Amino acid sequence: MNRYFEAHERVFKAHTLILPLVEMAMQRGVSADLLLKGSKLFFEDFKTHSQLISCAQLDVVFSNASKLLAKDGVSFLLGERLSHTASGNGLQALLHAKSLHHMYRISQLRQFELFPYMYTKNFRTQTHTHFILNFAVHKPSTQVTTFFYELVASLIERVLKQRLGMLATQRLDAFDYCIQFPFPEPSYIEQFHSNLCGSYSFSHQSFVIAISNKLLNQPLADAMPTLAKYYLCQNDHIAHRVGFLQFVTTLISKFPRATSDQLAHKMGYSCATFKRKLKQHQTSFKELKDELQKQQSLFNITELGYSNEQAAAALSFSDTTNFRRAFKRWTGKTPSEYRHIWSR
Amino acid sequence: MQTNFLRLHTYLVAFLVIALLVTFSCVITFGTVKADSQIGWLDCFAEGGIAMVTLTWLLTTLLARPKGKVTNLLFFGLTAMLISMLLDFLDEFFRFNGDNGWVSHLEAFPAFMGMILMSFAMYHWYKEQQILNNMLSKKERFYREHGLTDFISGLYRAEYMKQHIDNELLSLKLHQRALSVALIDIKDFSQFNGRHGTARGNSLLADIGQIILLNLRDTDLACRYAGDRFIVLMPNTNLNAAQEIIKQVAKMVAQHKQYTSENNYSTFSQVHWRCVEAYNGESKAALLKRLNDELNVQKAQMV
Numbered sequence: 159m160n161r162y163f164e165a166h167e168r169v170f171k172a173h174t175l176i177l178p179l180v181e182m183a184m185q186r187g188v189s190a191d192l193l194l195k196g197s198k199l200f201f202e203d204f205k206t207h208s209q210l211i212s213c214a215q216l217d218v219v220f221s222n223a224s225k226l227l228a229k230d231g232v233s234f235l236l237g238e239r240l241s242h243t244a245s246g247n248g249l250q251a252l253l254h255a256k257s258l259h260h261m262y263r264i265s266q267l268r269q270f271e272l273f274p275y276m277y278t279k280n281f282r283t284q285t286h287t288h289f290i291l292n293f294a295v296h297k298p299s300t301q302v303t304t305f306f307y308e309l310v311a312s313l314i315e316r317v318l319k320q321r322l323g324m325l326a327t328q329r330l331d332a333f334d335y336c337i338q339f340p341f342p343e344p345s346y347i348e349q350f351h352s353n354l355c356g357s358y359s360f361s362h363q364s365f366v367i368a369i370s371n372k373l374l375n376q377p378l379a380d381a382m383p384t385l386a387k388y389y390l391c392q393n394d395h396i397a398h399r400v401g402f403l404q405f406v407t408t409l410i411s412k413f414p415r416a417t418s419d420q421l422a423h424k425m426g427y428s429c430a431t432f433k434r435k436l437k438q439h440q441t442s443f444k445e446l447k448d449e450l451q452k453q454q455s456l457f458n459i460t461e462l463g464y465s466n467e468q469a470a471a472a473l474s475f476s477d478t479t480n481f482r483r484a485f486k487r488w489t490g491k492t493p494s495e496y497r498h499i500w501s502r
Numbered sequence: 503m504q505t506n507f508l509r510l511h512t513y514l515v516a517f518l519v520i521a522l523l524v525t526f527s528c529v530i531t532f533g534t535v536k537a538d539s540q541i542g543w544l545d546c547f548a549e550g551g552i553a554m555v556t557l558t559w560l561l562t563t564l565l566a567r568p569k570g571k572v573t574n575l576l577f578f579g580l581t582a583m584l585i586s587m588l589l590d591f592l593d594e595f596f597r598f599n600g601d602n603g604w605v606s607h608l609e610a611f612p613a614f615m616g617m618i619l620m621s622f623a624m625y626h627w628y629k630e631q632q633i634l635n636n637m638l639s640k641k642e643r644f645y646r647e648h649g650l651t652d653f654i655s656g657l658y659r660a661e662y663m664k665q666h667i668d669n670e671l672l673s674l675k676l677h678q679r680a681l682s683v684a685l686i687d688i689k690d691f692s693q694f695n696g697r698h699g700t701a702r703g704n705s706l707l708a709d710i711g712q713i714i715l716l717n718l719r720d721t722d723l724a725c726r727y728a729g730d731r732f733i734v735l736m737p738n739t740n741l742n743a744a745q746e747i748i749k750q751v752a753k754m755v756a757q758h759k760q761y762t763s764e765n766n767y768s769t770f771s772q773v774h775w776r777c778v779e780a781y782n783g784e785s786k787a788a789l790l791k792r793l794n795d796e797l798n799v800q801k802a803q804m805v
Contacts, residue, residue, distance in 0.1 A: 182700075186654065349728045351727070352727060352729035352730065
């Protein structure tokens with residue numbers, strides 16, 4: 159078995175995502191067939207046996223949902239439902255972890271079981287940790303990415319609230335925690351007003367969850383580390399597999415100087431096959447590498463206050479002119495313009 | 503949730519089928535079939551199309567409407583028109599000779615009768631619509647767009663409200679007409695959902711929507727904002743007056759009991775609410791943000 163899976167491979171048990179969505183659609187006068195249209199999934203099949211579905215199929219369903227139920231905030235509702243309906247040893251371990259940082263580590267260990275669609279990279283400063291979430295399998299359409307971001311934001315808030323022992327009416331604003339969405343403020347801002355209770359802002363370069371280190375390491379009152387450990391030790395025969403993009407990106411960051419051809423060789427593909435596979439996942443080697451360097455340098459410049467020289471050196475650019483040019487290509491702004499906007 | 507009106511109209515549907523059968527059998531009995539060369543196919547296409555569309559209108563009317571006088575008038579009017587259209591269409595295939603010539607002479611007569619019936623129907627429909635509009639006044643203001651309705655609560659969505667807030671903000675700017683907006687948030691709604699299921703939760707949203715509507719003035723407008731929040735627009739109202747109105751609404755909501763099938767009920771808790779009066783020159787986005795922020799601060803303090 160491969161260590162990674164591709165967009166068309168049927169590997170997820172996604173009934174906790176699909177079925178609540180079907181139910182919500184039906185409650186709003188949209189039939190299950192319409193919601194599942196084009197995904198080659200049939201509602202009847204879910205009733206009789208557990209189905210494995212692919213990332214591409216999930217995308218079709220999410221895309222239908224955001225078209226048919228555009229302004230109903232179903233992405234947020236789905237996030238909320240997911241926090242109730244998800245089950246399994248991974249989740250149990252998560253719910254008994256001793257701190258948020260511990261939860262993050264568990265979520266990495268059990269990624270395939272918990273949320274294989276996206277993966278997290280973290281960047282630390284003295285005071286805060288930034289978790290950047292990227293798509294693990296392929297690059298979905300803008301509509302679908304937005305749906306995912308809203309879903310994840312809602313899910314994370316519910317889990318945080320539960321773990322921090324907050325009442326339903328309490329707000330997360332009081333905590334040093336913020337979500338940055340990589341899209342401009344949407345027309346249905348009311349869904350954010352009503353469904354999210356922490357701070358959030360729009361028009362960022364990546365989807366980021368920033369949490370203070372203090373909050374991250376604060377012991378959680380309802381923690382039971384031994385139980386968390388017990389659940390982690392349970393062997394569920396779930397192989398730790400990651401999405402195609404996550405696999406390639408990890409390779410790129412492990413071998414930052416490797417060319418596309420060298421990576422293809424490492425993965426056992428010919429150059430042409432590797433290129434074709436990347437294209438099938440709506441991306442290219444250059445795009446992935448750019449994204450990686452962009453996220454690193456943005457963090458270096460805004461959070462660590464690096465100068466252009468430092469930032470260029472951190473990414474092994476030969477000189478600052480090259481770095482500035484590349485930065486402008488990634489973000490549309492020069493580093494100094496970006497610093498200026500950020501400081502305001 | 504949705505009633506199938508077609509089931510209510512079994513008698514009317516039966517009548518329609520009989521009327522169509524009688525029409526066909528009349529034509530077949532009294533007419534002689536034309537030769538192929540005599541048939542004008544373009545005419546057939548157009549006249550057949552007219553008959554089909556009339557039939558669609560007729561069925562849509564039955565689908566859309568409950569029983570009653572207006573429905574009956576519309577039904578018989580459209581049926582009569584359909585018969586005329588059918589005669590006109592079939593007349594392309596059949597010839598009525600000698601003694602049977604009356605059939606083609608009479609072909610326009612049912613349509614004429616049908617149109618008289620339809621005119622009566624329109625008059626009564628107008629009367630009926632006036633009553634319905636009156637009932638909808640707090641839900642809807644001078645503009646109807648069913649695409650903006652929230653399916654769960656039956657109220658309009660935030661988008662509809664935003665259009666009206668824009669209008670009112672403009673009139674605040676031009677005529678100094680005060681305007682207040684309130685947000686009403688159901689307390690512990692996610693717990694309610696967790697305990698009683700989302701179907702009950704949805705019907706609670708619909709109930710509370712109705713209670714809010716009942717306790718507003720005719721000039722006010724209530725919509726579902728998002729999630730468990732409702733929004734109320736109160737034109738020509740200052741903050742104090744608006745607070746009095748919403749206080750009353752909150753009181754009525756707190757008294758609500760939701761009955762289940764076994765005659766049990768869940769007493770349902772309260773709402774958080776917050777009113778703000780718009781500043782002159784304030785944008786819609788800023789107003790909504792301020793309102794939400796103030797509600798959030800208030801919620802946090804109440805714990």
